[in-house]
Amino acid sequence: MDLYEYVTQEQLAGFDKYKYSAVDSNPLSIYIMHPFWNFVVKFLPTWLAPNLITFTGFMLLVFNFLMLAFFDFDFTASAAMQEHVPSWVWVAAGIFNFLAYTLDGVDGKQARRTNSSTPLGELFDHGLDSWACLFFVATVYSIFGRGESGVDVATLYYILWVVLFSFILSHWEKYNTGILFLPWGYDISQVTVSVVFLVTAVVGVETWYQPIVWHVLYKDLFTFLIIVCSFTITLPMSLYNILKAHRSNTLKHSSLYEAFLPFLSPVLLFILSTIWVVYSPSNILELQPRIFYIMVGTAFANVTCKLIVCQMSNTRCQALNCLLLPMSAVVLLAVTRVVTNETLLLYLWTAVVILAHIHFGISVVQQLSSHFKIFAFSLKKPSSD
Numbered sequence: 001m002d003l004y005e006y007v008t009q010e011q012l013a014g015f016d017k018y019k020y021s022a023v024d025s026n027p028l029s030i031y032i033m034h035p036f037w038n039f040v041v042k043f044l045p046t047w048l049a050p051n052l053i054t055f056t057g058f059m060l061l062v063f064n065f066l067m068l069a070f071f072d073f074d075f076t077a078s079a080a081m082q083e084h085v086p087s088w089v090w091v092a093a094g095i096f097n098f099l100a101y102t103l104d105g106v107d108g109k110q111a112r113r114t115n116s117s118t119p120l121g122e123l124f125d126h127g128l129d130s131w132a133c134l135f136f137v138a139t140v141y142s143i144f145g146r147g148e149s150g151v152d153v154a155t156l157y158y159i160l161w162v163v164l165f166s167f168i169l170s171h172w173e174k175y176n177t178g179i180l181f182l183p184w185g186y187d188i189s190q191v192t193v194s195v196v197f198l199v200t201a202v203v204g205v206e207t208w209y210q211p212i213v214w215h216v217l218y219k220d221l222f223t224f225l226i227i228v229c230s231f232t233i234t235l236p237m238s239l240y241n242i243l244k245a246h247r248s249n250t251l252k253h254s255s256l257y258e259a260f261l262p263f264l265s266p267v268l269l270f271i272l273s274t275i276w277v278v279y280s281p282s283n284i285l286e287l288q289p290r291i292f293y294i295m296v297g298t299a300f301a302n303v304t305c306k307l308i309v310c311q312m313s314n315t316r317c318q319a320l321n322c323l324l325l326p327m328s329a330v331v332l333l334a335v336t337r338v339v340t341n342e343t344l345l346l347y348l349w350t351a352v353v354i355l356a357h358i359h360f361g362i363s364v365v366q367q368l369s370s371h372f373k374i375f376a377f378s379l380k381k382p383s384s385d
Contacts, residue, residue, distance in 0.1 A: 006363050007309060012371050014313030018119045022180040029187045037105040041113060050111035051124050052377045057103030058128040060096040065135040067092065068142045073290060075156075078205040079147030087201040093139060094197030101190040104129070116379055119312055120368040123305075124376070126171070127361065130304035133167050134160070134297025138290065140193055143200055144219045149209040151219050153289040157277060159226055160293060161270055164300045166230045169238040171304065172262050175311040176252055177245040181237065185229050258316070265303045265321040269296070272324065272331050279335040282342045295350040299323050302357045309364065323353060 007015075024030065044053070071077060071085045078084060107125060111117040137160050144150040151159070166185065174180045200208075208218040242259075245251045253259045273296050277285045285292050303321045310317045330349045333339045369376045 006360060007313075007367050007371075008315070011309060011313035011315050012368075014315055015119045015368065015371070017314070018312050020117070020122060020180075021178060022182060024182040026182065026184045026187050028184075028191070029182070033105060033187055033191075037102065037109055040102060041106045041109040044106065044110055046114055047379060048110065049375070049377050049379050050107045050114070050116060050121050053103050053107040053110055054121070054125050054128060055377070057100040057107070058132055060100040060103070061132050061135045061139070064093050064096050064100075064139045068139050069290060072142045072145065075141055075145045075150070075153070075289060076147065078142060078145035078208070079150060080206075080209065082147075084205055085142065087204075090197050090201035094194050094201070097136075097139075097190065097197060098194040100132075101194065114379060116374075118368075118372050118374060120365065120372060120374070120376065123308055123312060123368070124365065126308050127301070127305045130167060130308070131298065131301035131357075133163050134293060134301070136193070137163050137297075138293050140196075143196065143205065144208060144222060145205075149217060149219065151223060153285050154277065155223065156289070157285060157293070157296075159223060160296065162227055162230045164297070165266065166234045168262070168266060168300075168304050168307070169234060171307055171311055173238050173241050175262055175307065175317060176242055176259050177250065178252060179241075181241050183234055183237075185234055252314075261319060262307050262310075262317045264319055265324060266300065268324055269299055269303060269321070269327070272327050273299075276331045276334055280342060281335070281337050284334070284342045284346055288343055288346055291346055291350055295346065295353055298350070298353045298357050299327070302353070302360060305357075305360065305364075323356060326352070 024034075067089060068085065071089055076082055104125070107121070108117075111121050137156075141151065141156050146153060166183065170180060170183055211217055212221060242251070251259070273292075277292075299321075302323060306318050306321065309315075327349070330345060334342050334345055339345045365376050373382055375382060
């Protein structure tokens with residue numbers, strides 16, 4: 001595909017008019033994290049590009065994911081009678097997770113400090129955040145893992161989807177209201193998980209085997225908090241913000257179809273991947289949970305990134321993501337046993353999804369960099385020659 005086919009001329013014109021608008025009402029963020037980030041950003045050199053900060057934070061999460069994959073590829077290391085992940089790995093995971101969170105908090109402040117804020121910076125930040133959901137959830141999973149005291153892979157699959165839909169809710173709100181309402185759960189989860197990683201290094205994963213009270217285990221609390229927070233805080237707040245905009249006649253899309261169009265591709269992706277999970281002849285999720293999570297999370301990130309492009313450029317959301325048709329064929333080949341080696345099929349399809357998403361990301365970044373006459377990872381200005 002040609003480099004300049006991802007962002008249309010209409011969308012480029014929309015990016016030219018774009019103004020950032022966000023609301024952050026989380027007390028943790030307002031009273032603790034923002035003052036901390038304001039302190040940290042003063043130590044960054046003024047030549048350091050905000051997008052480089054964003055990318056470094058993202059790569060720390062990827063490194064955490066790969067590090068845990070090396071020691072716990074099948075999510076079995078935390079189970080009883082298994083060789084556990086070394087304590088130093090949990091220390092590193094806790095430090096890197098908090099560093100990534102901090103860099104995600106200071107990149108925008110660095111942009112304003114160096115007068116280098118652009119729509120590309122926001123798109124780059126939120127686009128990587130959409131992919132980071134996968135790496136964050138899979139890394140946390142290694143604390144509990146599978147087994148009697150852990151969380152089974154199917155439950156984690158649905159938990160991953162709860163997290164992914166919670167993420168896209170914020171961008172659905174912005175698509176309809178023009179305002180990004182930052183979710184409370186993000187800051188709380190990042191700080192909590194960073195601490196839990198460090199605590200695990202000290203007390204060991206065996207501690208999480210013990211019941212908190214009666215027969216309620218930590219894994220149950222983990223599952224309960226994610227699901228309850230999503231359905232009692234994140235979803236209600238999103239619906240409240242939409243209804244509030246509707247009452248004030250500030251909704252950008254008047255018809256229900258247009259308003260809910262951003263959910264079409266994510267829902268179809270969920271249906272396709274769940275059909276594969278439920279009807280897999282070889283129980284592919286049990287065999288290759290980590291790879292399946294990568295496939296789902298990356299495909300979802302691609303859907304979300306395309307929504308963010310439309311949301312920021314004030315253009316109509318793409319109805320169907322281009323990955324859905326070939327994925328339908330892949331799922332059909334798997335569940336009908338036309339391809340008997342499901343593992344190979346999953347690995348090949350995951351590689352295609354990752355390469356397609358990386359190609360999309362690089363192409364969009366290069367196109368917007370050219371449009372705004374900037375470098376993505378440097379504050380220097382391109383030559384006019």
